[in-house]
Amino acid sequence: MSGFLTARDVRRDFQIGDRTLSVLKGIDLEVSPGEVVAIVGPSGAGKSTLLHILGLLDRPTSGVVSFLGKPYSDHSDAERARMRNSVFSFIFQFYHLLPELTALENAVLPKMISHGAVEWMIGRREARRRAIELLERMGMEKRLKHVPGALSGGERQRVAIARALITNPDIVFCDEPTGNLDTVTSQEIQDLLWSIAEERKTAFVMVTHEPSLAKRAHRVVRMVDGLIVDGGMTARAEVAGGGVGKP
Amino acid sequence: MYKLFLALRYLRKRKISLLSVLGVAAGVMTLLVVTSIMGGFARDLRARIRGMTAHVTVLNAKGARYRMIEDWEKLAEKVKSLPEVEAVAPQIEWPIMMDKGPKGAMLVGILPEAEAAVSGFADHLLDAHAPDFSSPSGKALGPGMWPAIIGSNVLGYHENKDVVFVAAGPGANATIADIVMVVNAKDGFEILVEGDEFAGKLARGTPETKAQAAEWIRSRPDAAPKNVRALLNAAFELIAYDAKKENRLGYVVFVSAQAAPGDDVRYAWQEMDPDQRAILQVSALGMTLREQGREPIRNAWVFPFPPGADALKRAKRDLGSGWVDYGISITTITPSDIRERSGPVGIQPTKAKLAIVGVFNSGMAEYDSQIIYVPLEAAQILIKECRWEQGEPVLDAAGHVRDGRINKLRIRIRDYDRTDEFRQKLDKLLGGQYDITTWQEEKSILLQAVAVERTLNGVILFFIVLVAAFSIFAILTMMVTEKTRDIGILRALGAGVPGIMSIFLAEGLVIGIVGCALGAGSAAFILDNLNPLADEVYEKTGWYPFPKDIYLLDQIPHQIEPAVWALVIGATLFVCLLAALFPAWKAARLVPVEALRYE
Numbered sequence: 001m002s003g004f005l006t007a008r009d010v011r012r013d014f015q016i017g018d019r020t021l022s023v024l025k026g027i028d029l030e031v032s033p034g035e036v037v038a039i040v041g042p043s044g045a046g047k048s049t050l051l052h053i054l055g056l057l058d059r060p061t062s063g064v065v066s067f068l069g070k071p072y073s074d075h076s077d078a079e080r081a082r083m084r085n086s087v088f089s090f091i092f093q094f095y096h097l098l099p100e101l102t103a104l105e106n107a108v109l110p111k112m113i114s115h116g117a118v119e120w121m122i123g124r125r126e127a128r129r130r131a132i133e134l135l136e137r138m139g140m141e142k143r144l145k146h147v148p149g150a151l152s153g154g155e156r157q158r159v160a161i162a163r164a165l166i167t168n169p170d171i172v173f174c175d176e177p178t179g180n181l182d183t184v185t186s187q188e189i190q191d192l193l194w195s196i197a198e199e200r201k202t203a204f205v206m207v208t209h210e211p212s213l214a215k216r217a218h219r220v221v222r223m224v225d226g227l228i229v230d231g232g233m234t235a236r237a238e239v240a241g242g243g244v245g246k247p
Numbered sequence: 248m249y250k251l252f253l254a255l256r257y258l259r260k261r262k263i264s265l266l267s268v269l270g271v272a273a274g275v276m277t278l279l280v281v282t283s284i285m286g287g288f289a290r291d292l293r294a295r296i297r298g299m300t301a302h303v304t305v306l307n308a309k310g311a312r313y314r315m316i317e318d319w320e321k322l323a324e325k326v327k328s329l330p331e332v333e334a335v336a337p338q339i340e341w342p343i344m345m346d347k348g349p350k351g352a353m354l355v356g357i358l359p360e361a362e363a364a365v366s367g368f369a370d371h372l373l374d375a376h377a378p379d380f381s382s383p384s385g386k387a388l389g390p391g392m393w394p395a396i397i398g399s400n401v402l403g404y405h406e407n408k409d410v411v412f413v414a415a416g417p418g419a420n421a422t423i424a425d426i427v428m429v430v431n432a433k434d435g436f437e438i439l440v441e442g443d444e445f446a447g448k449l450a451r452g453t454p455e456t457k458a459q460a461a462e463w464i465r466s467r468p469d470a471a472p473k474n475v476r477a478l479l480n481a482a483f484e485l486i487a488y489d490a491k492k493e494n495r496l497g498y499v500v501f502v503s504a505q506a507a508p509g510d511d512v513r514y515a516w517q518e519m520d521p522d523q524r525a526i527l528q529v530s531a532l533g534m535t536l537r538e539q540g541r542e543p544i545r546n547a548w549v550f551p552f553p554p555g556a557d558a559l560k561r562a563k564r565d566l567g568s569g570w571v572d573y574g575i576s577i578t579t580i581t582p583s584d585i586r587e588r589s590g591p592v593g594i595q596p597t598k599a600k601l602a603i604v605g606v607f608n609s610g611m612a613e614y615d616s617q618i619i620y621v622p623l624e625a626a627q628i629l630i631k632e633c634r635w636e637q638g639e640p641v642l643d644a645a646g647h648v649r650d651g652r653i654n655k656l657r658i659r660i661r662d663y664d665r666t667d668e669f670r671q672k673l674d675k676l677l678g679g680q681y682d683i684t685t686w687q688e689e690k691s692i693l694l695q696a697v698a699v700e701r702t703l704n705g706v707i708l709f710f711i712v713l714v715a716a717f718s719i720f721a722i723l724t725m726m727v728t729e730k731t732r733d734i735g736i737l738r739a740l741g742a743g744v745p746g747i748m749s750i751f752l753a754e755g756l757v758i759g760i761v762g763c764a765l766g767a768g769s770a771a772f773i774l775d776n777l778n779p780l781a782d783e784v785y786e787k788t789g790w791y792p793f794p795k796d797i798y799l800l801d802q803i804p805h806q807i808e809p810a811v812w813a814l815v816i817g818a819t820l821f822v823c824l825l826a827a828l829f830p831a832w833k834a835a836r837l838v839p840v841e842a843l844r845y846e
Contacts, residue, residue, distance in 0.1 A: 057739055058840045078743050085741020096736045096843065100256050110740045112249040163740070 003069065004203070005031040005054065005171060010063035012049055023049045024060070025226040031171065034201040036194075037231075038208055038217035045223040047207040048175055054205060055088050055173040056080045085114050089164035091193075093176035095156040097148040097163075103155075104144040107131035107162040114167070127166070134162040138192060154185035161192065165200070174206035178213065186210065249737075250746055254753035257726065264722055264758060270715030271762025271819060272769065278708045278815050279770035284777070285701040286811065287804030292690070292697060298367030299609045300689045301336070301657030303666055303673065306682040315339075315582065315632055315652035316681075322656060325676065331660045331669050336361035338655040339626045343579040343619070345401075346598075352401055353617045354579065356626020356653075365659045368620075371607040372396065380604055380622050393625040395575070395601035398608070398615035576600050577619075581630040599629050627651040705815075712819050715762065716826040719755050723830035727751065734834055735842025748831040755827025759820045767816065777803045 012024040023046040031037055039047045052058040054065060056072060065072045067087070075083065089110075090096075097106045111127035112120060135144060138158040148156050157177065164172050177193060178186035190213050197204050206213065214220050222230040258264045305326070307314045316322060323335045339356040359379045363369035380394035578596045585594070601621065608615055624647060627633040627640075633648035634641040641649050660669050666685035674683055687694070727734070734747055773780060781792045781803055792803075 052840050055739075057843070058838075081738070081741050081743035081746075083741075084739060090739050092843070096732070096739070098253075098733050098736060100253075100260050109249065109737075112252065113737070113740055113742050113746065117251075 003030050003066070004033045005029075005205075006064075006066050007050075007054065008064045008066075010050070010053060010060045010065060012046070012053060012058070013061045023226050024053070027063070027226075027228055029054075029221065029228060031203055031205055033170070034203055035219065036197050036204040036206070036217045037219050037221055038206050038214040039221045039223060040208060040214050041223035044225075046226040047223055050223070051173050051175055051205065051207050055090060055171075056084050057090075082114075085110055086167050087170050089167065089169040089172045091157070091160050091164050091172060091174040091177045093179040095148070095153070095160045095180075097156055097159055099148055102145050102147055103135065103140060103151065103159045104128065104131055106148070106159050107135055107166055110163060110167045131162060131166055134165055135159070138162060152185075153181050154188060157181065157185075157189055158192070161189075161196070165196065165202075168200075169202065171203040171205060174204060174208070176207055176209065178208070178210055187212075190216070249742070250749040251753050253737075254750050254757055257730070257750075258754055258757055261722070261726065264754070267715055267718045267722055267758045268762045268765065270718050271712060271759060271823065272765035274708070274711035274713075274715050275763050275766025275815060275819055276770045276773070277711055278705060279767060279812060280773050280805075281704050281708055282701060282811055282815070283770070283774055283805045283807055284803060285697065285704060286808055287806040289694065289697045289701065290806045291804045293694065295609060295611050296690045296694075297663060297686050298370065299611055299614050300686045301365045302660045302663045302686050303658040303669060304684050305656040305658065305673070305677070306684065307654050315654050316656065317650075317652055319651075319653045319656060322677075326656065326658060326673065329669075329672065329676065331662070331665075331672075332658055333661055334361065334364035334659045336365040336657045337623060337653040338362070338657055339623060339630070339632060339653045340655055341579065341582065341626065341630045343577045344596075346576040346578060351617075352577070352619050354577070354626055354629065355618050355620050356623040356629075357620055358623050362620075362657075365657045367609070368607070371609045372605055380620075392600045392602050393621050393629065394604040396605035396607055396620040397575075397601075398606075398618045401616060401619060579630060581632075583631050583635075597629065597631070623653070624648050624651060709818065712822055716822045719758055719823055719826040720829065723751055723754060723827055724833070726754070727830045727834045730834075731837060731842050734837050735839050735844075738837075738839035739843065744835045747837075748835040751831035751834050752824060752827050755823045755831075756820065759823030762823070763816045763819055766819075767812065771807070774805045774807065777805060 007027050007029040010024055010027040010029075011022065014021045014023060027046075027050055029050075039050065041047055049058065053060050056075075059072075067083070072080070097103075098109065101109065108127045108131045111123065111131075115123055115127075132141075132144065135141065135158070138161060140155065140158050140162070143151060143155055143159075146155075148159070151159065157180075161177075174193070178189050181189060190210065193204070193206075193213075194216055196202070204217075206217070208214055219231050221228055305316075305322070307316050319337050323337065326332055326335050336358060341354045341356075343352055343354045344350070345352050357368070359368075380396065576598060577600075578598050580594055580596050601619065607618075607620070621629070624633075627648050631640075632652040634650045643649055658673075660666065663686065666687060670683045670685060674681075677683075737747060784790065784792050
C-alpha cells in the first residue's frame with residue numbers, strides 16, 4: 001500500500017482518572033496529493049485529535065498512520081520533528097504566533113528551525129525574501145515589523161498562513177482556521193486559503209465548522225463520535241481538477 | 248540557530264533576568280577581586296621571604312646549632328663549581344641577649360658584599376650608605392665596639408616605646424629644617440622649632456609627662472589653640488602654620504604605644520604622601536637634611552612607624568646618608584662555652600657593645616625585630632669562632648682573624664623555582680654531610696596558611712555565585728511555565744526535544760557569560776584602581792579597608808592569574824548551565840498537544 005497520507009484503524013484513548021475515554025474509535029482515512037479535505041462534525045467528535053495524530057503532534061493508541069507508505073511509528077523523534085518542520089504545516093484557530101517575534105520573524109521561524117547556524121547565515125536572506133513575498137501576497141507588506149499583539153485577528157492568521165507555507169509543505173493541517181474571526185475576515189481568509197490551495201497544489205486537511213469552507217473542499221469527511229461516517233476513502237473521481245494523485 | 252535567537256529574545260524581553268546577570272556579576276567580581284588580592288599578598292610574601300633568605304642554605308650537619316662549618320672557603324669553592332650557582336655568602340648566626348629590654352635577638356655575621364649578592368639585604372637598608380658597616384661620619388668606633396645594622400624593630404619601639412612622628416606639611420616654602428622636631432626624651436618632651444620665618448615661634452619646653460606635654464602645647468599662645476587638637480589620651484597632633492597663617496608648615500603627630508590601631512592619628516600618618524612620609528621616617532631616625540653640623544639626637548628613642556617598602560626605597564634614594572650613632576650592649580654565651588661546658592667559673596657570658604650604623608626594614612616582622620647584622624669577623628670574634636689564644640683572637644698581619652668558622656652557607660641560584668632539583672645535586676656533591684634547606688621551606692607554614700585561606704575564601708565566595716544560580720533556576724522555571732504554549736508551537740513547527748532544551752540552556756549560559764563579562768570587567772577595574780578606591784572609601788566612611796600597619800604594606804597588592812580567572816569563570820558558567828538544566832528538561836518534556844491546548 002503506498003498512499004500519500006493514510007490512516008488505518010486509528011484509535012485514541014484518553015485516560016481520565018480511572019475512566020478510559022475513546023475519542024477515536026477506528027479511523028480509516030486517505031488523503032491524496034493536492035487534495036483539499038474538510039473534516040466536519042459536531043464538537044467532541046474527535047476532529048482535532050485526528051488532525052493532531054495525522055500531523056505528528058500526537059500518537060495514536062493503536063492503528064497505523066503512514067506518509068508515502070512509511071508508517072509514522074518507524075520514525076524517530078528527530079525524524080518526526082523534521083517532518084513537522086518541512087513536510088507538514090499547521091494553521092491553528094488561535095494563530096499561535098510567538099508574541100516576542102515580529103510578523104516577519106514569526107513567518108521565517110520554521111526556516112530558522114530547520115537551519116543550523118552556518119546554514120542560516122547562508123540561507124537567511126533567501127528565507128526572509130520568501131517570507132516577505134508570502135506576507136506581501138497576503139497584503140501584509142505594511143505589517144512586517146509588528147508584533148502579534150499589534151495585529152488584528154485576521155492579520156495574525158495571515159502571518160500564521162505565511163509561516164505555514166514558507167517551507168513548501170506537502171500537507172497543511174488547519175484546525176478551525178477561521179473559527180476565531182468575524183464573518184468578513186473569515187471570508188477573506190477562506191478565499192486566501194482556497195486560492196493558495198489552487199495555486200500551489202498543496203494538500204489541505206482542515207477541520208472546520210464553516211459550511212462555506214467545507215463546501216469548497218474537494219471532499220468532505222464527516223465525523224461523529226470518533227468515527228468517520230462519510231467520505232473517509234478517496235474517491236478519485238471526486239478530486240476536482242487539480243488532484244495529482246498517485247496512480 | 249533559532250535556539251540562540253529565541254534565548255536572546257526571551258532574555259531581552261524579561262527584565263527580571265537582569266537580576267540574575269547582576270547576581271552572577273557580583274559573585275564573579277568579589278571572587279576575582281578577593282583571590283587576586285590574596286594571590287598578590289602571597290606573591291609579595293614569597294618575594295619578601297626570598298628577599299631576606301637565600302635560595303638555598305647549607306647548614307652544618309643535622310641541625311646542631313653550635314656545630315660550625317670549618318674551612319668554609321673550601322666548601323664555598325666546591326659549591327661554586329656547580330653551574331646553577333650565581334653567588335654564595337657565608338653567614339654566622341647566633342642568638343644573643345640585648346641588655347636593654349632585656350630582649351633576645353639574632354646576631355648575624357655577614358660579608359656585606361657577598362650577602363648583598365645572595366639576598367635582598369642591600370635593598371632593605373634604610374639609608375643610602377653602602378652596606379659595609381662603615382660610619383659615614385668617619386668617626387672611629389671605640390675599643391671593643393662593633394658596627395651593627397639592626398632591624399627596624401629590634402629595639403621593640405612599638406611594644407613598649409612611644410612613637411613620635413614629625414611631619415612636614417605641604418606648604419610650598421616649608422622644608423624639613425623648618426619643622427618641629429619632637430623627641431620623646433628620657434627627661435620628657437623636647438620640642439624644637441627651627442626655620443627662618445618660624446624660628447622661635449614655638450619655643451623649647453621640657454614638660455615632664457605626656458599629659459603635661461599636651462597641656463603645654465595647648466597653652467602656647469602662638470600655637471594657635473584652635474589648630475591644636477588633643478586627640479584621645481594616647482595621641483595628639485599639633486599643626487604649625489607660618490607667620491601669616493597661610494601655609495601649613497608642618498605638624499607633629501604623637502602616637503603612644505597605647506594608641507589603638509584604628510586611631511585617627513595613625514591614619515593621618517598613613518594617609519600622608521609617601522615622599523613626605525619618607526622624609527619624616529628618615530628625620531625621625533635622627534637624620535638631618537640640611538648639613539648644619541647639629542649634634543645628632545642622643546639618648547632618644549625615636550623610631551618611625553613600620554614604613555612601607557616603597558617609601559623606604561625612595562627615602563634611600565633621595566636623602567643621602569644617615570647615621571644613627573647609638574650603642575646597644577649585648578650579652579651572649581658562645582658556642583664553645585656550650586661545647587666545652589668549661590671556664591674557670593662555669594659558663595661565663597660574653598658582653599659586647601654594638602654601634603648602630605644602619606637600619607634595615609624588610610617588611611617581615613620576624614626579621615625586622617630579630618636580626619642584628621655585624622661584619623662576619625666581628626661575629627666570629629664575638630662568639631669566639633676563630634683561632635683563639637690566651638683569651639684573645641689571633642689576628643694576621645692585615646688584622647684579620649684566622650680559621651674563622653661559619654654555620655650557614657647561603658647560595659643564590661639561577662632559577663629560584665628549581666631549588667629541589669638543585670638541592671639533590673648539591674647533596675650528592677657534598678656527600679650528604681650537610682643539611683640543605685630552601686627558601687620555600689623557610690616560611691612554608693605561613694605560605695600554606697595563606698594558600699589555604701585563599702582556597703577557603705574562594706569556596707565561601709562561590710556561594711554568591713550559587714545564589715545567583717538559584718535565581719537563574721527560579722527565573723527559568725517561571726519562564727518555562729509562562730512559555731508552555733510557545734514551546735508547543737515550536738514543537739509543532741518542527742523544533743526537536745534537544746532544540747527546546749538548548750533554548751533554556753542557552754539562556755542560563757547567556758546569563759552566565761554576560762554576568763562573567765560584567766564581573767570580570769569590574770574586577771579588573773577595581774584591581775586596577777585598588778588603592779585610590781580604598782582611599783576613597785576611607786575618606787567617605789572613615790573606615791580603612793586595608794590597614795597598612797597590619798599588613799605592613801603600603802599598597803594593597805594584587806596579582807591577576809589567568810589560570811585562576813579561567814577557573815572562576817569556568818566554574819561559574821558550569822553552575823549557570825547546571826541551574827538551567829532542570830527547567831530545560833522540564834520544557835523538553837512537555838507534550839506538544841497539551842502545550843498547545845494550554846491557554
